[in-house]
Amino acid sequence: MKNPGHFFFLITVIIFFSCASQEPDVKETEPQSPVGEQELPPQLVMAPPEDDYFSIEDDYLTIIAVGDNLYHTPMMKLGEEGDYETAYLEIRSLAKNADIAFINQETLLAGSKFGFSDYPIFNTPQSVGRALEKTGFNVVNHATNHVMDKGEDAVFATLDFWDDYPDVTVLGIHRSEEKRKLPVLLKKNNITVGFLSYTYGTNGILVPADKPYLVSLINTAIMAREIDALRPLCDFLVVSMHWGDEYEHDCSKRQKDLAVLLAGHAVDLVIGHHPHVIQKIESIPRPDGKNMLCFYSLGNFISAMSKSENMLLGAMAFLRLKKTASDGTVSVSIDEYGVIPMVTHYDKSYSNFKVYPLYAYTEDLAKKHWKNNLTANYFKSLSSKIFGDRVMLRDPFLAAPQ
Numbered sequence: 001m002k003n004p005g006h007f008f009f010l011i012t013v014i015i016f017f018s019c020a021s022q023e024p025d026v027k028e029t030e031p032q033s034p035v036g037e038q039e040l041p042p043q044l045v046m047a048p049p050e051d052d053y054f055s056i057e058d059d060y061l062t063i064i065a066v067g068d069n070l071y072h073t074p075m076m077k078l079g080e081e082g083d084y085e086t087a088y089l090e091i092r093s094l095a096k097n098a099d100i101a102f103i104n105q106e107t108l109l110a111g112s113k114f115g116f117s118d119y120p121i122f123n124t125p126q127s128v129g130r131a132l133e134k135t136g137f138n139v140v141n142h143a144t145n146h147v148m149d150k151g152e153d154a155v156f157a158t159l160d161f162w163d164d165y166p167d168v169t170v171l172g173i174h175r176s177e178e179k180r181k182l183p184v185l186l187k188k189n190n191i192t193v194g195f196l197s198y199t200y201g202t203n204g205i206l207v208p209a210d211k212p213y214l215v216s217l218i219n220t221a222i223m224a225r226e227i228d229a230l231r232p233l234c235d236f237l238v239v240s241m242h243w244g245d246e247y248e249h250d251c252s253k254r255q256k257d258l259a260v261l262l263a264g265h266a267v268d269l270v271i272g273h274h275p276h277v278i279q280k281i282e283s284i285p286r287p288d289g290k291n292m293l294c295f296y297s298l299g300n301f302i303s304a305m306s307k308s309e310n311m312l313l314g315a316m317a318f319l320r321l322k323k324t325a326s327d328g329t330v331s332v333s334i335d336e337y338g339v340i341p342m343v344t345h346y347d348k349s350y351s352n353f354k355v356y357p358l359y360a361y362t363e364d365l366a367k368k369h370w371k372n373n374l375t376a377n378y379f380k381s382l383s384s385k386i387f388g389d390r391v392m393l394r395d396p397f398l399a400a401p402q
Contacts, residue, residue, distance in 0.1 A: 059190040059323040060335065062397070063238075064094055065102035066316050066342065067273040067298030069132070072118040074304050074346075075353050076125050079116055084131035087302060090356045094316065094340070095136030097397040099188040102139040103132060103301065104240070104273040107146050109161050110154035120203070121149045126161050133165050139186070141240045143172025143197040143216045145274065148205040155214055171197035171240055172216045180213040183230050191323050191332060194234030196226055199242035200274070218243070220261055227265040235332040236268045236321055244275040244297055247308070249386060251279055251296045259284055263292040268334075270294040271317065276303070277310045278386050281339070293319075293334060302344050302355045309371055313379050314342040315387070316357070318396045338392040341383040346370050358383065359393040 076082055088095075095101040107122035108114070109129040117123050132140065140162070147155060155173055162170045174180040184195040198218045207215050218241075231237055239262055245252050255272070262270055263284040272279065272295055279297035286292055299314035306312070322335035341358035348370050356365070358379055366374045383391045 061100070061189045061191040061193070061236075061321045061323075062098045063100045063102065063193075063269075063319045063321070064098040064316055065271045065295070065298065066104070066301040067314050068104050068106040068276060068300045068303060069128070070106040070276075070300060070303035070305070071122075071124045071128060072304035074350050075302075076116055076118075076128070077351075080112060080125045080127050082125060082127055084125070084128045085134055087354050088131060088135040090354060090360055091316070091342070092135050094357065094395065094397070098136070100139055100186060100193060101137045102141070102238075102240070102271060103137045104141045104144065104242070104271075104298075105129070105132070106144050106273075108142075108150055108154050108158050110150055110157040111161065114150045114154050114157065122146045123150050123154065129161060129165075133168055138167055139169045139171065139195065141171045141197050141242075141271075141273075143199040143240065144242050145199055145201055145203045147173060147199065147215050148202040148207060151205075152208050152211060152214060169195065171195055172199065174213045174216075177213045180216075183233055185230075185234055189323075191236065191321055192234045194230045194237045195240070196223075196230060196238075197240035197242075198223060218258070220258075224261070224265055227262070227267060231266050235323060235330075237266065238269045238271060239267050240271045240273075242274045243272060244279065246275050247277055247311070248275055249277055249279055249310070255296055259292075259294050259296075262294075263287075266290075267292050269319070270296075271298070272296045273298055276300050276305060277308075278313060278315050278339075278383070280386055281390055293337060295339070298339075299342075300344060301342060302353060304346070304350075304353070306371065309374060309378065310382065312344045312371065312374070313382055314344070314355075315339040315383070316342055318392060320396075336396070338390040338396070339383070339387050340392045340396070341379055341387075343376075343379055348372070357395075359395070 107124045109126045110123050111126055114123045116125055159175055162168055169184060186193050198216050200218050244255050259270060263286045266286055266288060275297040278299040282294045283291045284294055295317050298317060300311055301314050318338050318340060319334055320336045321332055323332045343356045343358055343361045345356055345365060346353045347368055350370050361376050363376050366376050
């Protein structure tokens with residue numbers, strides 16, 4: 001079970017990170033900086049934080065991760081007064097039982113002064129963020145293509161909101177150059193996890209030229225330096241990637257090329273999102289003989305997207321890490337992993353949105369869905385097609401080590 005009292009940032013050193021440059025449009029091409037490429041700082045060689053590496057007993061850490069938390073007008077009719085916690089009741093135990101619970105918050109949480117809106121310019125009630133924290137999510141990504149929808153002031157307002165929740169780690173947006181340089185390290189159960197996050201672009205709305213640190217953008221040179229600097233500081237390195245082609249179950253060549261790059265720099269886990277549909281899991285060899293696990297897309301977590309039934313099926317990644325020490329050698333490995341399919345449910349009045357784990361989604365519920373041609377078996381079939389034998393139709397915490 002999670003213990004928030006012991007869950008905190010390990011900010012041990014300042015990494016001299018350079019800031020990613022802005023991509024001119026939403027295509028997955030190498031971004032070009034509006035102010036020219038900035039000189040990359042020299043990489044610093046840093047020792048990992050002191051730790052009780054030689055404990056006799058094995059240590060375990062659990063991670064869950066979900067995709068796009070995407071609110072449309074039917075979902076936020078009541079604005080800040082809305083009851084958004086109800087939408088997550090069916091998955092609350094999964095989030096609360098995890099040591100690290102990651103979510104991709106697709107849209108800004110800038111407050112009512114910016115106006116609540118959906119496609120193509122989003123701003124979501126801050127009550128949604130409060131509901132996420134109460135549900136148990138403690139790592140929130142904001143590096144998405146919608147992060148600049150309401151301008152730089154809305155990004156800062158979103159950061160102001162999260163300042164009231166110090167146990168929540170925010171990825172992908174930064175107040176200053178100095179904040180961007182700080183490594184994100186979370187420690188639990190004697191295991192230290194490092195985080196980085198990037199998005200392919202910002203829908204053509206440029207990050208301010210005088211604030212290139214504001215949003216972490218995909219730039220392979222910058223990414224390589226940041227990853228190499230963070231790698232010695234953690235036992236397990238996670239990179240969040242907002243990438244890929246929307247509505248496509250097949251990974252793009254750009255995704256695959258970037259995944260190989262990440263594996264080449266000893267990343268352990270990639271959490272992918274943006275396509276709004278699920279994509280495959282792949283274990284990619286690393287030069288050091290280990291493997292990087294890549295979830296190319298976890299799809300939508302919850303949304304009002306209804307063009308295709310496939311947009312109603314997302315996935316929750318589940319991982320259990322194991323740290324062992326033997327004969328003076330310490331290793332952290334993935335002891336178990338899989339995906340729990342997630343279904344976005346809403347009724348025939350196009351309201352009462354709620355996300356369910358597929359193992360709790362019945363045929364009776366499917367009959368009550370606004371998409372009245374749905375069946376639970378359809379979602380099981382699609383999950384198996386994409387994820388194969390990694391589909392988990394059970395609560396993984398019921399069998400987790402104590």
